[in-house]
Amino acid sequence: MGYPTTMDGILGIWTALALMLFVYSYPLYKENQLFRFAEHFFIGLSLAIAAITGIQTTIRLAINPLMAGKVHYIIPILLGFMMYLILHRDYRWVSRYPIAILVGSSIGLGMRGTIIPNILSQIIATITPPKPGADATAWFNFVYIGIGTILAVMYFLLTFEHKGPLLYPTRLGRWVIMIGLGAYFGNTVLFRMAMLSGRAQFLLQVLGLVPF
Amino acid sequence: MSQESIWDRLQRIDRRVIYWILFILLMIPFIRPLSLPVSIGPQSITFIEGLRKLKEGDVVVINISSGVSAWPECLPSLVAVSKVLIQQKAKIIFWTSFVDGHMTFEKIVEKVPEFKKLTYGVDYVHLGFYTGAEPAVAQLAKNIRSIFTTDYKGTPIDQLPIMKGVNSANDVKMVISSDTGDYCDYYIRQWRIPYGVPLAEIGIAMNFSAYQPHWQAGILFGVTAGARGGAELEKLIGAPGDATITMDSINTSHLLVIVAVILANLGYAATRRRK
Amino acid sequence: MAEVVRRELVYVLTAVVVIIMIVDYFFAVPAISAIAGELNTWATVISTMALTLGAVNIIRVHSRNVRKRTPGVWYHSAWLIFIFAFVLLLGLTNINNPSANPIYKWIFDYSYVSLGQTWYAITGFYIASAAYRAFRARNIDAALLLIAGILVMLKNAPIGEVIWAQLPVLGGWFNDIGQMPAMRTFLIVAAFGLLAFGFRTLLGRERGFYGEVGGG
Numbered sequence: 001m002g003y004p005t006t007m008d009g010i011l012g013i014w015t016a017l018a019l020m021l022f023v024y025s026y027p028l029y030k031e032n033q034l035f036r037f038a039e040h041f042f043i044g045l046s047l048a049i050a051a052i053t054g055i056q057t058t059i060r061l062a063i064n065p066l067m068a069g070k071v072h073y074i075i076p077i078l079l080g081f082m083m084y085l086i087l088h089r090d091y092r093w094v095s096r097y098p099i100a101i102l103v104g105s106s107i108g109l110g111m112r113g114t115i116i117p118n119i120l121s122q123i124i125a126t127i128t129p130p131k132p133g134a135d136a137t138a139w140f141n142f143v144y145i146g147i148g149t150i151l152a153v154m155y156f157l158l159t160f161e162h163k164g165p166l167l168y169p170t171r172l173g174r175w176v177i178m179i180g181l182g183a184y185f186g187n188t189v190l191f192r193m194a195m196l197s198g199r200a201q202f203l204l205q206v207l208g209l210v211p212f
Numbered sequence: 213m214s215q216e217s218i219w220d221r222l223q224r225i226d227r228r229v230i231y232w233i234l235f236i237l238l239m240i241p242f243i244r245p246l247s248l249p250v251s252i253g254p255q256s257i258t259f260i261e262g263l264r265k266l267k268e269g270d271v272v273v274i275n276i277s278s279g280v281s282a283w284p285e286c287l288p289s290l291v292a293v294s295k296v297l298i299q300q301k302a303k304i305i306f307w308t309s310f311v312d313g314h315m316t317f318e319k320i321v322e323k324v325p326e327f328k329k330l331t332y333g334v335d336y337v338h339l340g341f342y343t344g345a346e347p348a349v350a351q352l353a354k355n356i357r358s359i360f361t362t363d364y365k366g367t368p369i370d371q372l373p374i375m376k377g378v379n380s381a382n383d384v385k386m387v388i389s390s391d392t393g394d395y396c397d398y399y400i401r402q403w404r405i406p407y408g409v410p411l412a413e414i415g416i417a418m419n420f421s422a423y424q425p426h427w428q429a430g431i432l433f434g435v436t437a438g439a440r441g442g443a444e445l446e447k448l449i450g451a452p453g454d455a456t457i458t459m460d461s462i463n464t465s466h467l468l469v470i471v472a473v474i475l476a477n478l479g480y481a482a483t484r485r486r487k
Numbered sequence: 488m489a490e491v492v493r494r495e496l497v498y499v500l501t502a503v504v505v506i507i508m509i510v511d512y513f514f515a516v517p518a519i520s521a522i523a524g525e526l527n528t529w530a531t532v533i534s535t536m537a538l539t540l541g542a543v544n545i546i547r548v549h550s551r552n553v554r555k556r557t558p559g560v561w562y563h564s565a566w567l568i569f570i571f572a573f574v575l576l577l578g579l580t581n582i583n584n585p586s587a588n589p590i591y592k593w594i595f596d597y598s599y600v601s602l603g604q605t606w607y608a609i610t611g612f613y614i615a616s617a618a619y620r621a622f623r624a625r626n627i628d629a630a631l632l633l634i635a636g637i638l639v640m641l642k643n644a645p646i647g648e649v650i651w652a653q654l655p656v657l658g659g660w661f662n663d664i665g666q667m668p669a670m671r672t673f674l675i676v677a678a679f680g681l682l683a684f685g686f687r688t689l690l691g692r693e694r695g696f697y698g699e700v701g702g703g
Contacts, residue, residue: 008593016601023605027231027612040563042602044570047542049599051571052578052585053311054538057341059582060361062532076529080536087544093493096697098533100501103688103696105347105530107501108508111685113401117431118678122671125429141664148668149675156676178628180669182635183661184421187437189469189614189636190462190643191285191417193238194439196611197461198284198604200238210242227616234615248645251655253663280600281607314586315600343538344531351527354520358528366583406512417643424663425671437662440643459645465611466644470637472619477633480623 002212003205017206020199148176217486219479230472237468241460250459255420255427256444259412259434260296262386268301270385271378275399276308276316277391282416286390287316288442288455289414291323293388296449298326302385303374304336307360309348309395313341314364316390323453333363333372340364349398353381353407381407390414396423400431414441498691505689546571635661 004010022038058080066073079098086095126149130138154166155173162170204210266272274293278286297304306317317338321327330336339360342348352359356379362368369375377383381403389396389411396413404411410433413423417438426432436442439462442455504526510516511523549564557564574594578585586592624630641647642658687693 008589012593012597016597019598019601020605023602023609024235027609028228028235036563037566038602040567041570041598042606043545044567045574045594045599045602047545048571048574048578049311049595051539051542051575052582053341053343054535055579056582056585057343057535057538058532060340061359061528061535064361072525073532076532077536079529080533083533083537083540084543086540087547092698096493096497097500099696100497101504101526102347102530102533104501104504105508105526106345107681107685107688108505109346109350109402109527110681111505112509112512113405114678114681116405117400117426117429118674121429121431122425122675125425126671144664145667145671149671152668152672153675156672157679174628175631177669177672178631179635179661180421180666180672182632183639183666184418184670185632185636186639186643186658186662187417187421189466189618189640190440191438192608192611192614193462193465193469194284194417194458195281195604195608196234197238197439197458197465199608200235200461201242201458202601202604204239204242223620225619227620230616230619231612234612246646248649250645251648251659253659279603281603283604312595312600312603315596342531344527344534347527347530347534351524351531354524354527358524359531420662421666421670422673424667425674428667437643463644463646465615466640467646469615469618470640472615473622473633473637476619476622477624480625 003208013206017203020202024199148173152176152180217482219482222475223479223483230468234465234468237464238461241464242457245457246460246463248459248463250440250443250447250456252444252447253437253441255424255435255437256441256448258427259293259436259445260448262410262412262433263293263296263300266297266300266302266385270300270302271305271374271383272297272302272386272388273305273307273384275387275389275391275395276306276313277310277389277393277395278316278414278416279310279392280312280315280319282392283316283319284454284458285416285438285442286392286414287319287323288439288453288458289436289445290316290320290390291453292442292445292449292451293414294320294324295326295451298324298330305374305378305384306336306338307352308338308341309343309345311341314338317364333367334374337372337374338364339369345394346398346402349395350402353402355380381409384409386410386412388412388414391419392416396432400426404431417441494697495691497697498694502689502691505685542571635665 004013019038019041022034025032026035058077062073062077062080066077079101082094083098084095085091126146130142151169151173153173155162155170155177158166158170160166201210205212274290276290294304306313306320308314308316310316327336339356340363342352342359344351344359348359356375357369360369363372384403387399387403387409389399391413392415396411396415396419399411403409411431412434413419413426413432414436415423415438417440420435420437420441423432423435427435436445439455439458442453443459446453446456507519507523507526511519546568549567552561552564553568555561574591577588577591577594580591581587586595622629622633622636624633638654638658639662640658641650641654642662647654647658684693
């Protein structure tokens with residue numbers, strides 16, 4: 001996509017730039033009416049698009065099959081409408097039934113699926129040594145991950161007070177966790193800066209200083 | 213009255229100064245690129261190796277659970293992966309759990325010129341939007357047609373040649389999930405473990421940390437770290453793109469953050485020593 | 488009787504759904520599999536219909552601002568409601584393919600996309616100021632966090648290798664190995680937490696979803 005040549009394209013990218021600058025006027029200057037304008041514009045827009053998508057997908061998922069003769073689809077449609085009674089103080093309890101199905105299926109699916117990947121596989125990966133012929137670094141990493149994981153799990157799972165024989169292992173466990181959180185922070189910075197650089201690039205593209 | 217040191221003044225600096233410096237530093241590398249080389253991590257190498265195992269005609273699902281707001285992080289990897297899938301002559305099914313996912317699909321098609329040689333509906337298709345989190349992902353694994361009856365343009369699914377014989381996870385050779393949250397967890401629990409479908413994650417940089425254990429345990433065959441991962445994939449396939457350009461502004465912004473942390477801690481140590 | 492319908496039956500329904508999902512996974516019973524599939528479809532339809540619920544609730548809140556003419560706020564709320572109604576009507580003109588309406592498509596492509604990317608990226612500013620104002624190595628824990636963070640940043644940014652060739656190696660170790668115990672621990676502990684939470688839900692002791700406090 002090069003620089004737009006049609007009127008609506010040019011108007012579009014300049015509108016997009018203006019909205020972006022309205023939003024960034026808050027951190028770069030101070031809170032102001034332009035920021036509030038853009039903020040409420042985005043909220044209204046997002047709600048409308050969510051509503052349209054919800055209606056469109058409901059028609060596709062439930063109404064069309066119902067019209068095609070699958071009568072049992074009336075049940076989830078009724079349950080979906082029951083959700084809206086959450087907004088009415090006297091009939092709020094009716095919405096608990098569709099929530100029960102949502103919560104029950106999500107928890108059931110989560111419970112049944114979490115044991116192998118999140119517990120068994122992780123333990124197996126932790127205790128599996130490097131292949132024969134591996135170098136010293138691989139063995140060091142294996143020992144670090146194994147002991148580090150045990151110490152960090154001790155820190156989380158032991159709900160006794162961390163004193164006496166528990167004091168040093170759990171403190172080491174906390175340090176291991178801090179190293180992990182530090183690396184997570186480093187990746188978070190990458191994420192945030194990559195997103196912001198996309199906006200900086202867009203500003204330069206609209207001004208024609210870099211190509212689209 | 214005690215003299216105010218430079219450290220005291222630095223610690224009171226208006227944060228808007230930092231914001232302006234950051235914004236300007238982000239822009240400079242786009243005008244004067246540094247073009248520094250990117251080293252490649254093992255997670256990206258195994259990602260490409262996993263894709264290269266595909267045979268002609270294998271069906272691959274690309275789940276787009278990242279919106280247009282995550283394009284700088286996820287789109288370059290999606291573009292690189294799509295190029296490899298086309299080279300392997302795989303059939304690609306896109307679907308999305310984001311309301312603007314169709315825009316990501318159209319952007320991928322725009323950025324990968326090889327799609328022009330393919331036929332929509334035969335070689336690739338976008339089935340559209342689904343919602344429902346883990347129950348929907350579980351139901352897709354059992355019966356795709358219970359969630360999708362048409363593609364995103366409204367063409368009935370049975371009129372699409374690519375969907376012939378593709379009914380459930382048993383008919384899919386691989387899933388690539390691009391997400392900014394939990395969707396890869398759902399695909400691990402509902403596709404990877406019960407059906408054994410190979411799975412890789414194109415995620416934001418924070419997801420790299422979260423899914424590293426799964427990669428090391430062999431549950432995922434690849435994980436990307438946002439824009440950095442995209443740059444690594446681009447280098448591996450010999451096609452530098454948007455992520456490689458983004459890495460330049462990553463350099464300047466990261467240096468600013470590091471200098472800020474170091475200065476702040478030096479100031480903290482200096483003021484503490486004085487007290 | 489009213490209490491049974493309002494509370495107890497709901498907990499029983501939740502427990503039954505959880506049990507069906509678990510039995511479906513571990514036992515190959517065609518009838519259970521069919522019911523589980525149906526329940527998944529119902530859950531999908533319910534959450535799709537709930538997409539509009541958030542919109543309805545927020546419009547209610549903002550309508551109140553407009554009705555009461557809350558100073559400094561009501562005209563923004565009026566703008567929000569106007570945009571919501573306008574775009575909704577545009578989309579409803581062709582609900583099967585709203586993008587066919589050129590105005591809707593223009594607003595989506597140039598306003599929604601730009602604002603979405605802008606809002607998502609704004610936290611980049613805050614992380615820079617947080618780095619300057621809040622990240623102090625006050626003790627060993629904080630120092631370890633900062634050292635790991637800085638090394639990973641220098642690994643992620645190609646300039647790290649220019650500063651010192653070993654920086655990406657060190658940062659790579661922290662990124663690939665150093666953080667593994669912590670991340671693995673979070674996974675394992677969260678999984679145990681989910682199982683515990685699930686059993687409490689099964690037993691009807693977890694009631695936060697239904698707007699009740701406490702449980703037992």
